[in-house]
Amino acid sequence: MPLNPDYVGKVYSDKPRVITAEEGIAYAKATLDPTPSLLSGEAIPPMFAVNPIIDVAMQVCRDPGLGVDLLRLVHGEERMHFGRLLRPGEMVRPESTITGIQNKASGELLQLTHRVWVDDEVVAESQSAYFIRSPKPKTSSPKVLNKPKTPARPEHHGAPIFNVEVRIPDEQPSAYAKASRDFNPIHTDPIVAQKAGLPGCILHGLCTMAMAAHQVVTHVASGDPGRLASIGVRFSNLVLPGDSLHYRGFKLSSDQGEQVVGLQTLNQRDQFVLTKARAEVRN
Numbered sequence: 001m002p003l004n005p006d007y008v009g010k011v012y013s014d015k016p017r018v019i020t021a022e023e024g025i026a027y028a029k030a031t032l033d034p035t036p037s038l039l040s041g042e043a044i045p046p047m048f049a050v051n052p053i054i055d056v057a058m059q060v061c062r063d064p065g066l067g068v069d070l071l072r073l074v075h076g077e078e079r080m081h082f083g084r085l086l087r088p089g090e091m092v093r094p095e096s097t098i099t100g101i102q103n104k105a106s107g108e109l110l111q112l113t114h115r116v117w118v119d120d121e122v123v124a125e126s127q128s129a130y131f132i133r134s135p136k137p138k139t140s141s142p143k144v145l146n147k148p149k150t151p152a153r154p155e156h157h158g159a160p161i162f163n164v165e166v167r168i169p170d171e172q173p174s175a176y177a178k179a180s181r182d183f184n185p186i187h188t189d190p191i192v193a194q195k196a197g198l199p200g201c202i203l204h205g206l207c208t209m210a211m212a213a214h215q216v217v218t219h220v221a222s223g224d225p226g227r228l229a230s231i232g233v234r235f236s237n238l239v240l241p242g243d244s245l246h247y248r249g250f251k252l253s254s255d256q257g258e259q260v261v262g263l264q265t266l267n268q269r270d271q272f273v274l275t276k277a278r279a280e281v282r283n
Contacts, residue, residue, distance in 0.1 A: 003101045003108050003132065007066045013095045014056040021088035024048055030179035031210040032166060035223060044086040046228045047210035049124035052094040053114045054181050057128070060096050060112060068110065069132060075205050076109070077129040079232035085225060086116070086123055093117040107133040155275060156250040156262040162219035163248045166211060168203055170241040176207040198238070205235035208245065208273060212263055215247045216279045220261055229258055231279040236272050244268040258282050
């Protein structure tokens with residue numbers, strides 16, 4: 001069943017809830033972020049904003065009138081903007097709006113804008129693109145989703161301003177599921193993951209993105225997560241426990257207001273995991 005275009009513009013909201021220091025600490029640990037202010041509970045990680053968003057985003061995807069098939073849904077892109085960091089003890093109210101539905105050659109694109117409110121202030125905003133693949137007839141040899149991809153050509157050139165290798169621990173998909181409250185079973189149940197054509201449990205794309213944000217904060221923002229203004233990526237490949245990710249940053253521009261950083265994230269097979277990636281850092 002195709003997505004219902006009449007739902008473009010519909011707004012979904014969830015009940016307010018209080019953010020705790022313990023939740024922020026768990027998110028920092030689940031994204032391998034050792035920033036002292038985050039591990040102490042003094043501040044909340046920027047990307048933690050996806051935690052309060054998850055419930056309202058699932059309201060959208062489970063709305064029977066919209067017609068999303070969750071078994072065919074893939075998170076394609078994410079762009080996040082941060083007005084400021086959330087603080088422990090604040091009451092947040094998440095909201096999602098359907099901003100677009102597009103027909104593509106191999107499926108449909110569902111576009112959402114999420115906002116995290118504290119009183120009358122939008123503290124964080126994100127744009128999500130979810131791709132709903134067209135159903136394909138079953139064959140005797142089903143397609144495996146982790147088919148190796150040809151290494152891509154670099155999106156940025158020149159010497160990187162940082163180049164960091166990070167190994168993905170075996171327990172990270174489970175830890176991130178708890179910290180983000182994203183319990184999609186392809187990340188936590190190997191049987192479900194294999195039924196989906198995957199080799200096993202895969203890491204959440206948003207976790208890979210959060211680790212990229214941490215590298216930007218560390219190497220460009222002098223370790224101050226409050227200086228991260230935005231980050232956006234396209235999810236281009238699977239990440240499995242045991243993989244090694246190479247995070248590289250490239251200076252694109254700088255002025256009195258902010259610095260713009262291009263990002264490359266590749267796995268140990270020299271394949272891009274995140275593409276079309278860039279971040280903005282307040283000076």
